[in-house]
Amino acid sequence: MNSINNNSLLASSDNFPLIQSHAASDTIAWHNGVAISRQAFLKDVYIAASRLPEGQYAINLCEDRYWFLVGFSALLVRKQTNLLPPNRAVHVIEEIAHEYSGAYCLCDTNEPDLDIPVHKININRPGDTEETYPVPLIPGRHLAAIAFTSGSTGKARPHQKFWKDLILGARMKQKRFGFGKKSGIQTIFVTVPPQHMYGLETSILNPLINGVSVYTNKIFFPADINCALRNVPEPRVLITTPIHMKSCVETGLEWPRIDLVISATAPLDKSLAIQAEELFNCPIMEIYGCTEANSMASRRTVTDKHWLLYDDISLKQKADNCFVSGPNLPEDIPLQDVIEVINDREFILHGRNADMIIIGGKRASLEDLNCRLRSIDGILDAAFIIPDSDDNKHTKLAALVVSPALDAVEIRNKLALKIDAVFLPRPLYIVDKLPRSETGKLARSALLELLDKMRNTD
Amino acid sequence: MNGSDIAAQTPFEQEVAQLIVTSLNLEEIEPANIDPESPLFKDGLGLDSIDALELSLVISKNYGFQLKSDDSNNVKIFSNLRSLCQHIESKRKK
Missing domain, CATH: 3.30.300.30 (ANL, C-terminal domain)
Known part of the structure; x- marks a missing residue:
């Protein structure tokens, strides 16, 4: 199945394919050194989906990114919703489970010690398959995920993510960063957990929607990132944070060719961005976003003071608050940062609210x-x-x-x-x-x- | 934290404990009071994943090798000062 042409199909149907830009034999993930095709992945998704318990909500705690991707997709196939906790603190997870009746925990290797039902994805990867599996269709209105942020009252605050909105958001990123358009399938390497909205958008939705493949083994230390990059053919994109970038700069390893590095989760210091561009010999792009409204703008830190909004995203100043709106957002969402709107497309970020x-x-x-x-x-x-x-x-x-x-x-x-x-x-x-x-x-x-x-x- | 009922540190554990305290700015902790057998992360010394990154840098600078996540023993290696020191001893290049 080839990439769908934007909004025409969104308007003509209520269902959208789980995977939108991969041919059957294209690699969608790298796991334990093996390239996994769309077909092999779908086989795992169907097996996992058939074994899921009945229910409406599952807290997706899978630690291995491949099994998170399989679990995320299997839940969509079963019309269930992924709950993405802000962290793994036991009380936080139990508190969320308590709010969503019948919620269970979905995990892979490590079964968490929790006072709620746990379902383990237990699949021995059998390797590639010759069989053809149909790409599942998911209703655009399906509540694919709920991400949580910490509220101001000691309780996590939910943010709903509908399947169609996630697709539209992923396509905006494709347009901005050119995902999937290079010769050969791009592989992305991500140091952020998939439960984090930045990690979900870049490492889960990006392969499902934009035709990239994702490296799914854990990469955290500079030596992991370096070794992972060397083990997979070009083109490669590294998706990371200022903290990881700083340790890569300080470690002094030799780096293989990378096409693009993207940073988010904290402001990237310009001097670090300059050092990182030298080290990786490629542009370092910074993404601005938040759990409530997903990613919405980018800049090249070394050269740009202003942030450039994604196409179709706009900002509105109402009283003291700045609101973001876009076709991928169910409503206008107030931003928690101090923002100066420069024009229709650009803004300056001045910092966060004091709390x-x-x-x-x-x-x-x-x-x-x-x-x-x-x-x-x-x-x-x-x-x-x-x-x-x-x-x-x-x-x-x-x-x-x-x-x-x-x-x-x-x-x-x-x-x-x-x-x-x-x-x-x-x-x-x-x-x-x-x-x-x-x-x-x-x-x-x-x-x-x-x-x-x-x-x-x- | 009092140091009365903890296991004794070996000289190498003293060295690494000092390194942890200095590099992570653990201002309220006395290196000699780190129990080599109690957890470093979360509920023990309260270290977090960013500390682990800092620690990996300090270890690469001082002992000449890189920590990696795909080491299946990582949970054990980072579980306490004693096992971290044993890992460093077995991998160090300087």
């Missing part, structure tokens, strides 16, 4: 983290503190806690069940009381002062 924290591509609200910390039995009062940031260092939050009953290690252990590890506070000090004002407010300056005092008496 928002992004560490290692994970986003959290400070209020949400405070709620979760204060909900631990034995804690009387507590506050996270965002230190003054130094872009070149790994930012860690600090915390001050009033807790006569628990020590720092006990608190950290309990907190690890409730929040992502990147937000675990370091340092965490036990104090007699927090410097609250008469109205109960906590000033950042007062917290920083107490934090400093604790550091010096440590």
Whole structure:
């Protein structure tokens, strides 16, 4: 099946193929060094789909990207919905399962120790197949996935992703970055988990819709990325984050040819972008987006100050908020960042709202983290503190806690069940009381002062 | 954290513990107080995946080899200071 010509088909039918740009024998994924054709992949999808339990929702926790892709697709075939938790903290997963009645966990190798039903994808890959499998049709209105962000109330906030909207979004990226149009099938290498919206768009929807293949073994350390690139023929695209790029720059390995590097999840420092362009000898493009509204704009960091919106996406300034709208979004969505609209197509990003924290591509609200910390039995009062940031260092939050009953290690252990590890506070000090004002407010300056005092008496 | 009931560190574990504390800015932790047998990540020392990247850089600079994810023993290697040190000893090129 060849690539469908944009909106004409979307308008003429309510169903859209699961895979839209691969011929039967084209490679859609690389797994354990083996190229997997569309046919072999579909065989796995049909087997997995036939074994899924009845239900409406599954929390897709598969760690291996290939089995995530199979699981994601099998759920669509069975008209079920992928729930994508913001992290793997046990309480967060159980909380989401509790909100969606009958939800079960879909996993691959490691069965998580959870208080909800778990279904394991248990397929021995038999290798390629000569058989032809029909490409499944999925209703455009099907709720393919729900992604979650941390709200400000101690509860994850859901964002619905319909199949048709995901297709339209993937095609915008194809247009912007030329995915699938090069000679030979492009392979993309991704260092972000598929449960993250950036990882889902680039490494799951991109192969399904845009005809690229995805390298599915875990790549995390610079040596993994380097070795993976060498094992797969060109053309190659690396999809990563500023943190990974920084460690690649500092590691000093020799890099094979790469056609394009894309970065997202955190602002890319211009000087790092310059070093990375030299190292990889290709353009480094930055994507701007968020879980609520998916990716929406890009720029080449080395040369562009302004961000260029994808075609068909527009921004509107209403009162104090900037809203994004597009054919792939069910409604106008307010952005959490401070944005200056330059013209119809371009904007400047000025930073985030004060309550928002992004560490290692994970986003959290400070209020949400405070709620979760204060909900631990034995804690009387507590506050996270965002230190003054130094872009070149790994930012860690600090915390001050009033807790006569628990020590720092006990608190950290309990907190690890409730929040992502990147937000675990370091340092965490036990104090007699927090410097609250008469109205109960906590000033950042007062917290920083107490934090400093604790550091010096440590 | 108090250091009374933890297993003793070998000299090499002391060296790596010092390296972890310095490179990751673990300001409130005394290297000698890291229990070589208690977890480094999440609920132990509270390290996260970004720390693992930093650690891989420091290890490549100091011991001349690269950490990789496809090592099926990774969970074990990173489980605590002792197993990390054993891994470094077996792979180090300097």
